[in-house]
Amino acid sequence: xxxxxxxxxxxxHEPDRPLIPASNQKILTALAALSAFGPAYRFTxxxxxxxxxxxxxxxxxxxxIGGGDPGxxxxxxxxxxxxxxxxxxxxxxxxxxxxxRFDREWWHPSWGAVxxxxxxxxxxxLGASYGAFTAWVAPGAMPGDPVAVRIDPPVDSFQIENxxxxxxxxxxxxxxxxxxxxxxxxxxxxxxxxxxxxxxxPVLRSVSDPVRFAGAVLRAQLEAVxxxxxxxxxxxxxxxxxxxxxxxxxxxxxxAVVPFLKWSVNVVGETLCKDLAVLRGAPRGSFAAGAAAIRxxxxxxxxxxTETVIVDGSGLSYWNRTTPRTLVAALRIARxxxxxxxxxxxxxxxxxxxxxxxxxxxxxxxxxxxxxGLLTRMVALSGYAIGPDxxxxxxxxxxxxxxxxxxxxxxxxxxxxxxLTRP
Numbered sequence: 485x486x487x488x489x490x491x492x493x494x495x496x497h498e499p500d501r502p503l504i505p506a507s508n509q510k511i512l513t514a515l516a517a518l519s520a521f522g523p524a525y526r527f528t529x530x531x532x533x534x535x536x537x538x539x540x541x542x543x544x545x546x547x548x549i550g551g552g553d554p555g556x557x558x559x560x561x562x563x564x565x566x567x568x569x570x571x572x573x574x575x576x577x578x579x580x581x582x583x584x585r586f587d588r589e590w591w592h593p594s595w596g597a598v599x600x601x602x603x604x605x606x607x608x609x610l611g612a613s614y615g616a617f618t619a620w621v622a623p624g625a626m627p628g629d630p631v632a633v634r635i636d637p638p639v640d641s642f643q644i645e646n647x648x649x650x651x652x653x654x655x656x657x658x659x660x661x662x663x664x665x666x667x668x669x670x671x672x673x674x675x676x677x678x679x680x681x682x683x684x685x686p687v688l689r690s691v692s693d694p695v696r697f698a699g700a701v702l703r704a705q706l707e708a709v710x711x712x713x714x715x716x717x718x719x720x721x722x723x724x725x726x727x728x729x730x731x732x733x734x735x736x737x738x739x740a741v742v743p744f745l746k747w748s749v750n751v752v753g754e755t756l757c758k759d760l761a762v763l764r765g766a767p768r769g770s771f772a773a774g775a776a777a778i779r780x781x782x783x784x785x786x787x788x789x790t791e792t793v794i795v796d797g798s799g800l801s802y803w804n805r806t807t808p809r810t811l812v813a814a815l816r817i818a819r820x821x822x823x824x825x826x827x828x829x830x831x832x833x834x835x836x837x838x839x840x841x842x843x844x845x846x847x848x849x850x851x852x853x854x855x856x857g858l859l860t861r862m863v864a865l866s867g868y869a870i871g872p873d874x875x876x877x878x879x880x881x882x883x884x885x886x887x888x889x890x891x892x893x894x895x896x897x898x899x900x901x902x903x904l905t906r907p
Contacts, residue, residue, distance in 0.1 A: 541574025
C-alpha cells in the first residue's frame with residue numbers, strides 16, 4: 485500500500501512475491517489496451533457485398549468482417565442492421581461471416597476443460613452478447629406440467645430439449661441447464677424440477693460457437709428491420725473484389741473496459757488481448773501474441789515486470805503470475821496519466837455499491853474502488869481507497885492457498901479495504 489500522491493510506502497508484506505492474480509490480471513490488460521489504443525478508439529465491423537445494391541436493394545452475398553469488437557451486443561447488431569437498411573439494403577441472398585482477424589483458438593489451453601459457464605465464453609473476432617445467452621425458466625400452471633423455457637436473444641440457432649417439470653409449491657429449485665453444440669446450432673437441455681408459483685429464473689450460459697451465434701443474431705436483426713435474408717449463413721473469407729457497404733463503429737476501448745472491470749467479463753479481456761496482437765503487427769490475433777503485446781505495452785509505461793508472467797488477458801489461467809508491487813505500480817501510473825487513468829478508475833467496482841463489489845464491504849460505501857479476483861483457493865483485491873484524511877491510498881492484496889472457504893477470505897479482504905477508510 486502506497487500514497488497515491490507521492491508513492492510513499494505505507495505498508496508492505498511480501499510485496500515482491502509472484503502469485504496467481506486471478507482477475508486482478510484485468511488491471512494490467514485494461515491499462516495496456518487504454519494506453520496502446522487510446523480510450524476513444526472504436527472497433528469497426530466492416531460490411532461489404534459482392535456488388536452494390538440494385539434498384540430493389542438486393543445484393544448477392546453480404547460479407548461481415550469481424551473487427552475484434554468486444555461489445556457487439558444484440559442491441560448493437562440491431563443498430564448495424566438498421567444502418568444497412570438506411571443504406572438501401574433490402575435483400576441478401578447469402579450471408580458470409582469473416583472472422584479471420586483472430587485465430588480460431590477460442591479457449592486458452594491452460595483454462596482446462598471448457599464448460600458452458602459464462603466465464604468460459606469463447607473468444608472470436610466476430611461475436612455477439614459476450615458469447616453468452618440467457619435462458620429464462622418458468623414453472624407451469626400445475627405440478628407435473630412442463631416448465632417454460634425462453635431464450636434471450638431469441639434466435640433460431642437454439643434447440644431446446646425440455647425435460648424439466650413443475651414441482652410442488654414452495655419446494656426448492658432442483659433444475660439444471662446445460663448447452664452442447666449440435667449441427668444446427670446450440671442444443672439447450674433443461675432438466676429437474678421448478679416449484680409451482682416460483683418466479684422465472686434467469687440462467688446464463690456461454691455458447692459453443694461464437695461466430696455462428698453472431699450470425700444468428702445478425703440474421704434476426706436484419707429481418708427485424710425489414711431486410712429479407714435468404715440462403716445460408718456461412719463462415720469464410722472476404723474476396724478482395726468485395727464492394728464496401730458500411731463501416732460500423734462499435735465499442736470504444738473506454739466503453740469496453742467497464743464490463744471488463746466492473747463485472748469481470750473474461751471474454752472482453754481476451755478479445756482486447758488478441759486485438760493488441762493485431763495492433764502490434766501479428767498477422768492474426770492469438771493468445772500468445774496478445775500476451776506479448778500486453779507485456780510490451782506495460783514495459784513501455786515503466787511498470788516493473790521482472791516477476792510477472794502474462795498468459796492471457798482475463799486472469800482465468802493459473803499460469804499467470806504477478807506481484808502486489810506490480811499491480812500497485814500499474815494503478816499509480818494509471819492515476820498519474822490523465823489520458824487513460826480516469827477511464828480505468830471509473831471502470832473499477834465500487835465497494836458496497838456496484839459491480840462485483842456491490843454486495844461486499846458495505847461499511848465503507850463509495851470510498852473504495854478496486855478490482856476483485858477469484859479462483860479456486862485464490863482471492864485478490866487491488867485498487868484505490870480514500871483515507872479519513874482525504875489521502876488516496878493505492879493497495880493490492882493477493883492471497884493464494886487460503887484456508888477455509890472463499891467467502892471468509894473475501895470478507896477478510898473487504899475488512900482490510902474498509903479499514904483503510906477509517907481513522
